[in-house]
Amino acid sequence: MATEKGKTPLTPEQELARRSRRSFVALGAGAVGAAAGWYWLNNSPLEDEIPHPLRSVLRVNEKVVRKALYSEGHLARTYPASAIGRIKVNGEIGMEEPIDVSAWHIELAPFEGQERHISLADVRSLPRFEEIIDFKCVEGWSTVTQFAGARLSDFTAKYAPGSEKAAYVGMQCPGNGYYVGFDMPSALHPQTLLAWEMNGAPLSDKHGAPLRLVMPVKYGIKNIKRIGRIEYTNKPPADYWGEQGYDYYSGL
Amino acid sequence: MLKILEEKHKLATRWFHWINFPVLAAMIYSGVLIYWSYDPYRIGLGNVTLFHLFPTKFYERLGLDGNLALGMALHFVLAWIFALNGIAYVAYTFISGEWRELLPERRSFGEAVQVAMHDAGFKVPLPPQGRYNAAQRITYSAIIVMGWLSLVTGLAIYKPAQLHWLTALCGGYEWARWEHFWLMMGYVAFFAIHIAQVVRAGWANFRAMVCGYDLAGRPSVKEERAHGD
Numbered sequence: 001m002a003t004e005k006g007k008t009p010l011t012p013e014q015e016l017a018r019r020s021r022r023s024f025v026a027l028g029a030g031a032v033g034a035a036a037g038w039y040w041l042n043n044s045p046l047e048d049e050i051p052h053p054l055r056s057v058l059r060v061n062e063k064v065v066r067k068a069l070y071s072e073g074h075l076a077r078t079y080p081a082s083a084i085g086r087i088k089v090n091g092e093i094g095m096e097e098p099i100d101v102s103a104w105h106i107e108l109a110p111f112e113g114q115e116r117h118i119s120l121a122d123v124r125s126l127p128r129f130e131e132i133i134d135f136k137c138v139e140g141w142s143t144v145t146q147f148a149g150a151r152l153s154d155f156t157a158k159y160a161p162g163s164e165k166a167a168y169v170g171m172q173c174p175g176n177g178y179y180v181g182f183d184m185p186s187a188l189h190p191q192t193l194l195a196w197e198m199n200g201a202p203l204s205d206k207h208g209a210p211l212r213l214v215m216p217v218k219y220g221i222k223n224i225k226r227i228g229r230i231e232y233t234n235k236p237p238a239d240y241w242g243e244q245g246y247d248y249y250s251g252l
Numbered sequence: 253m254l255k256i257l258e259e260k261h262k263l264a265t266r267w268f269h270w271i272n273f274p275v276l277a278a279m280i281y282s283g284v285l286i287y288w289s290y291d292p293y294r295i296g297l298g299n300v301t302l303f304h305l306f307p308t309k310f311y312e313r314l315g316l317d318g319n320l321a322l323g324m325a326l327h328f329v330l331a332w333i334f335a336l337n338g339i340a341y342v343a344y345t346f347i348s349g350e351w352r353e354l355l356p357e358r359r360s361f362g363e364a365v366q367v368a369m370h371d372a373g374f375k376v377p378l379p380p381q382g383r384y385n386a387a388q389r390i391t392y393s394a395i396i397v398m399g400w401l402s403l404v405t406g407l408a409i410y411k412p413a414q415l416h417w418l419t420a421l422c423g424g425y426e427w428a429r430w431e432h433f434w435l436m437m438g439y440v441a442f443f444a445i446h447i448a449q450v451v452r453a454g455w456a457n458f459r460a461m462v463c464g465y466d467l468a469g470r471p472s473v474k475e476e477r478a479h480g481d
Contacts, residue, residue: 012255012256012257012467013255013467015257015465016257016463016465016466016467019463019464019465020459020462020463020465022463023462023463023464024462024463027270027462030270034274038274038278049321050321050322050325051325053329054322054325054326054329055325057325057328057329057332058325058328058329061328061329065411065414069411069414069415070414071414074413074414074416075413075416076412076413076416077412077413077416077419077420134412134425136412136425137290138289138320138324139289139290139320140286140287140289140290140429141290141292142425142426216413217413217414241321244321245321245322245325246321246324247324247325247328251411251413251414252411252412252413252414
């Protein structure tokens with residue numbers, strides 16, 4: 001201690017050397033700490049293919065977003081027809097085998113009560129909504145696309161009344177080769193559609209005929225094609241890409 | 253001449269700086285992991301592409317390919333530290349009054365040209381300066397503005413539906429991603445110049461960024477009077 005009685009005060013040179021020594025030790029310790037933290041982060045046990053601490057923070061992010069940011073009134077931007085681009089086919093997982101569309105139906109598992117089958121005609125009897133939105137892929141690209149179909153909120157109210165009180169909706173392709181799970185507010189969002197039409201034409205096979213999900217408040221990975229089953233549940237339903245390291249919420 | 257200890261950088265400034273360095277590095281790393289999965293940007297005009305960002309080899313050599321999910325997770329976790337550290341720094345500079353030494357003044361823009369010419373080796377005298385010279389004032393203020401823009405464009409890409417007004421402010425989703433990318437390239441350019449300047453400035457300057465102090469000549473009575481106010 002330079003100021004203690006009985007000791008000669010340090011010269012500025014000595015004082016600088018002392019401060020410098022201390023600070024460089026602190027910087028070194030910080031660098032070691034940062035490296036150790038980075039190592040710990042990247043070598044923590046995996047939870048659905050990403051290190052557990054990262055997964056935990058993604059859940060915190062979801063909570064913050066759902067509390068502070070999400071609103072049913074926040075609509076994804078819509079575009080004029082002239083802005084429509086050519087959307088590419090970017091995934092056939094769960095749709096490798098052709099299906100007989102005439103025999104197709106949705107297996108519907110309401111929150112309470114019996115499972116039932118819903119036909120395409122049942123879905124199409126609901127009010128038709130149309131939207132031209134920027135369909136966003138988790139990869140980073142996006143394409144302005146027109147979709148038409150029934151609101152999932154209308155579908156739920158009519159065919160699974162009371163299921164709105166479930167926390168989640170799960171959807172699967174027939175055969176369960178692809179499956180998604182998402183939160184109820186996003187399911188009931190006014191722009192969330194069960195779509196049978198894309199860019200003015202009936203939905204093509206590659207884009208998920210006869211019925212696909214269009215949810216502009218989520219990345220494309222949640223917008224499941226060729227829906228075979230819909231269930232309402234309080235347990236987060238299995239999610240294909242969520243199991244492979246992606247954010248379960250994936251909200252936009 | 254007698255020397256005295258002179259404080260060059262406050263403890264808080266040094267902490268903000270040294271926290272930001274590894275965090276920004278990790279943000280750039282995870283950002284490139286994300287960019288890899290859709291990498292349309294290039295340097296070129298019309299049909300002529302001089303340089304595609306980035307060549308496949310670049311990703312492969314550095315192990316930056318095929319890790320979108322990890323990249324997104326890292327990016328959205330570390331963004332908290334990047335943002336909070338940046339916000340705390342800006343708040344600190346304003347509360348402490350240090351912004352007075354950092355923000356460019358009217359004369360800084362002219363002087364910065366002199367500084368740049370001098371540093372580039374031309375025989376131009378350096379204008380008198382405070383803690384930071386004119387070029388530093390402009391650069392260090394610009395980098396803070398860039399940090400804010402990264403935060404804004406990042407949020408615009410992260411939640412384009414919930415924050416649609418912000419995305420619109422950035423010129424739309426695609427422009428926000430473009431801006432976010434080029435801000436990152438700006439940091440890389442800043443880093444290269446910054447390191448070169450630190451090397452040029454020498455050890456005492458670097459040491460001051462770590463320990464905060466350097467030796468300075470003790471001002472004579474005359475000089476003290478001149479700076480007396």
